[in-house]
Every structure is written in C-alpha cells, then in structure tokens.
Amino acid sequence: MLNVPSQAFPAPGSQQRVASQGRSKVPLKQGRSLMDWIRLTKSGKDLTGLKGRLIEVTEEELKTHNKKDDCWICIRGLVYNVSPYMEYHPGGEDELMRAAGADGTDLFNEVHRWVNYESMLKECLVGRMAVKPAVPKGLSHEVQENFSVRVIENVGKVDIVLQKRENISWKCLGEPLEKHDSFIPKKDTGLSYRRCQLISKEDVTHDTRLFCLMLPPSTHLQVPIGHHVYLKLSVTGAEIVKPYTPVSASLLSGFREPVSSPNKYIYFLIKIYPDGLFTPELDRLQIGDCVSVSSPEGDFKLSKLQEVEDLFLLAAGTGFTPMVNVLNYALTCMPSLRKVKLIFFNKTEDDIIWRCQLEKLAFKDKRFDTEFILSAPSPEWNGKQGHVSPALLSEFLQRSLENSRVFLCICGPTPFTDEGIRLLHDLNFSNDEIHGFTA
Ligand code: FAD
Ligand code: NAP
Numbered sequence: 001m002l003n004v005p006s007q008a009f010p011a012p013g014s015q016q017r018v019a020s021q022g023r024s025k026v027p028l029k030q031g032r033s034l035m036d037w038i039r040l041t042k043s044g045k046d047l048t049g050l051k052g053r054l055i056e057v058t059e060e061e062l063k064t065h066n067k068k069d070d071c072w073i074c075i076r077g078l079v080y081n082v083s084p085y086m087e088y089h090p091g092g093e094d095e096l097m098r099a100a101g102a103d104g105t106d107l108f109n110e111v112h113r114w115v116n117y118e119s120m121l122k123e124c125l126v127g128r129m130a131v132k133p134a135v136p137k138g139l140s141h142e143v144q145e146n147f148s149v150r151v152i153e154n155v156g157k158v159d160i161v162l163q164k165r166e167n168i169s170w171k172c173l174g175e176p177l178e179k180h181d182s183f184i185p186k187k188d189t190g191l192s193y194r195r196c197q198l199i200s201k202e203d204v205t206h207d208t209r210l211f212c213l214m215l216p217p218s219t220h221l222q223v224p225i226g227h228h229v230y231l232k233l234s235v236t237g238a239e240i241v242k243p244y245t246p247v248s249a250s251l252l253s254g255f256r257e258p259v260s261s262p263n264k265y266i267y268f269l270i271k272i273y274p275d276g277l278f279t280p281e282l283d284r285l286q287i288g289d290c291v292s293v294s295s296p297e298g299d300f301k302l303s304k305l306q307e308v309e310d311l312f313l314l315a316a317g318t319g320f321t322p323m324v325n326v327l328n329y330a331l332t333c334m335p336s337l338r339k340v341k342l343i344f345f346n347k348t349e350d351d352i353i354w355r356c357q358l359e360k361l362a363f364k365d366k367r368f369d370t371e372f373i374l375s376a377p378s379p380e381w382n383g384k385q386g387h388v389s390p391a392l393l394s395e396f397l398q399r400s401l402e403n404s405r406v407f408l409c410i411c412g413p414t415p416f417t418d419e420g421i422r423l424l425h426d427l428n429f430s431n432d433e434i435h436g437f438t439a
Contacts, residue, residue, distance in 0.1 A: 316412025
C-alpha cells in the first residue's frame, strides 16, 4: 500500500509548521464550521459521487484522485473522498492535499490521532483498499476461542479482536487459508453453511413457532436488517433449502447494535404448513438436532431509512418477519423518526404473530402504532376487515406532517406484495419510497 513519509507532513511553510506549538487552524469561510459539516453529512447528499456504493480501490486508482475537486485519501485501509470536506478542514486545504491520492495514515496518526475521523468522514467513504494477499511464512500460534466482532454496517467495517492464547510475542501471523485474506465480490461467492443446533422451540400461534438455533463455537453470523438466510435440511435423502428471515428474540428486548460479544443465537419465526415440504420436517427436529444455516442474502438497504420521518410497514402473515428488525431498528436508531405504523393482514385473530407484544410496544412507545386487518375474522371481531385495498391504505397511510419524508416496506404472499406495491404507486408513492420484500 502507498505510504507518504510522515516527515513530509505538515508541508514546509504550512499553517501547522508555522505554528510554534502543534498545529494551528486556518480561518474557515462562513458556513464551513464543524456544525455546518455535520449538517451537510446528514443532508442525504451524495458526498462520494458513488451513490452510496462502496468500492474496492487499487493503488493505481487512488493515485488518480489527487486534485482538490477530486481528492481521495486512504486512512487505515479505508478510502475517503475528502473533496467535499476541504473547506471544512480546520487545518486547511493544503494540509489535506499532502495526502491526496495516497495513504495518509502516518500523516493522520501524527496530527489527528485522536480525531474520530470514522464518524466525521463516514459519508465520504469510498471503500477500502484492495489488499494484495500477503503470505507470511513460519509458525502460527493459537488464539482464544472467544473473540469479539464489531460490525459497523453503514461503513462496511468489521473489527475482529483476537486474544492470544499464550502471552508471547509472535514472529509472524501464519499462512492465510484458501480464499482468506482476499476480497471476493459477494456475487461471486456461493452460500456458505454452518450447522446450528436447535436450542428451543416455542409456540407463538397455533401454527407458528419461534425457533432458537445456536451457532457453532467461533462462528460469527451477522445478518443485515431486512436480509434473510437459507435453512437446509435433508428430507428423505434430498437436501431441501428454504429462505427465512432472522428476528430478534422478542419485540420488547430492544434493538442491540451488532455487539462485541459473539452472536451465539439466531431466532426465526416460522409457520408450519402441515402439507409443506420443509416446515413439517423442521418441526420434527428435537432439541439438540442440527439444521444448516447459510450466509445472508437480500437487497434491503438500511440507508433508505436515513432521515425518514414516517415509516409504514405492511405485512401479511409471516411477511411480518422482516418487519421485526426494521421496527426495532427504527425505534432505536432513527433519530428522525416521528411515526412507525404496522398494518398487519391476517386471516383470523389466532394467526396474529406476537399480538400481545405489538400492543405492549404501542403502549410503551407512542411513535409506534399497529392496525390488524383480518380477511376471515370471527363474528366477534370488531376491528378492520378485508384485504389490502385503496380504501384501507388511504385510511392508514397518513403522514405525521404534510411533507414528511416517508418510507414503506411491504411483505407477504407474492400476490399480496405485488398488489400492495401497485396500490402504493396509485397513491403516488415513488419506487424510492417503497421496498417490497420478495423471493
Ligand atoms: P411448501 O411446500 O412450499 O408449501 C407451502 C404451502 O403452499 C402449503 O400449504 C402447500 O400445500 C402449498 N403449496 C405448495 N405448492 C403449491 C402449489 N403448487 N399450488 C398451490 N399450493 C401449493 N416463512 C416463515 O415462516 N418465516 C420466515 O421468516 C420466512 N422468511 C422468508 C424469506 C424469504 C425471502 C422468502 C422468499 C420466504 C420466506 N418464508 C418465511 C417462506 C418460506 O421460505 C417457505 O416458503 C415456507 O416456510 C413454506 O415452506 P414449506 O416447504 O414448508 O411449504
Ligand atoms: P396467509 O396467512 O396465507 O395470508 C396472510 C394474509 O394475506 C391473509 O389475510 C390473506 O388473505 C392475505 N392474502 C393472501 N393472498 C393475498 C392476495 N393475493 N391479495 C391480498 N391479500 C392476500 O400468509 P402466510 O401463509 O403467513 O404466508 C406469508 C407469505 O409471506 C409466504 O408466501 C412467504 O413466502 C412470504 N414471506 C416472504 C418473505 C420475504 O420475501 N422476505 C418473508 C417472510 C414471508 P386470505 O384469507 O384471502 O388468504
């Protein structure tokens, strides 16, 4: 990787060398304060010019972005487009330009070590440096089994902290395993499976159960919000695979950021179809039996929720499952949120998943509200009745403010989702404001 010698920084005659003690700041133009920068980063403006895409940057590519209006800098393996930040940089533009198109890690460490650049520049993140696989030779040593992983989803960063088993100095890291220490586009990697043990199975409705699976030791599986995995079982000698969406163990436990302790358990709400191929087999598993769980897939982008004020979740039956984590995330991590409404379609009252929890949550958090709509209710039902329709949607999709930023998620049987999306278009919601969860 490129590295600019630190002696070259600050530039001779720059503000920082001129200052007798440490670095001095250059006067910033009006409207270029830290608060102005924070406002700009929260405005939703595309600051990298890549429309939110993260790319892998080669040294050759990095070198070409070396002008003020097109300035990329690598810091600790991550590449930032700092052009939009130039005028806001307290140390001045010239200082930033010292590392233009290069690895500025050393420069950064000298001057800014304490600055929380990851958060300051997170909207400027272009991607990471392409790593040339290094093949260290020699002995490898053992690490402790429990390690910690921190996933910072919006930046695409993963910190893995390993502890040595023996407190000795290592001469080398060891040989990379096949397909390790390399970046492979996700589309080129197959699904990888790990065998997980059934820990518990709890009835949620007459036909839906909460399955808790335990990941094998030393495994980390982080399923992004709104994504699913595949469960694989051998059914009469054939391997059957079906997609399922992990959920939190409960709606009332609150959302937890991907944590530093290993995620040991993964939960699923699964409806058992007595005449289905896969679910009866899954239901027959005994506690302690194993099922294979794949790596995640999906196209839901959390960034779509940025700055959203009104969030509407339209779910039918188990189409509720992707809404669980979206809902938890919305209530915990979206400061812009004013209202989140779940419009939940089911056949009967008995089919409503986690009804009591939903009602408790609505009581606990005034921003959340839920509406149950039944297609085949009992005569005692005095709530709403019917299928997804223009009348029901116009009634329930009321914004909290006239021009509030809105986003809608919809999931259920495919014809339900298709019909719902069609109706939302009729109500003038744009494609950008809708995510349909489909196979
Ligand atoms: P199937 O064999 O697929 O049968 C299901 C029902 O359809 C049965 O009643 C069966 O009689 C009927 N059927 C089957 N074939 C036909 C046919 N040709 N004509 C008419 N009827 C037919 N489900 C969940 O419970 N929880 C989840 O979290 C979840 N997440 C999902 C995520 C994604 C991305 C997708 C696409 C689906 C998800 N599903 C989820 C659904 C799940 O993948 C399975 O489709 C479901 O569990 C049924 O599987 P099965 O093999 O048991 O039933
Ligand atoms: P269900 O109980 O059969 O139906 C739930 C509600 O949807 C019922 O009120 C039903 O009305 C209504 N509905 C069904 N088809 C409809 C249609 N064409 N138009 C309008 N309303 C319709 O649902 P389920 O068995 O739980 O099935 C859930 C579905 O969600 C599955 O197909 C599953 O694959 C899908 N799912 C997808 C994802 C994903 O893509 N990420 C995740 C989870 C689940 P009726 O009484 O008239 O049937």
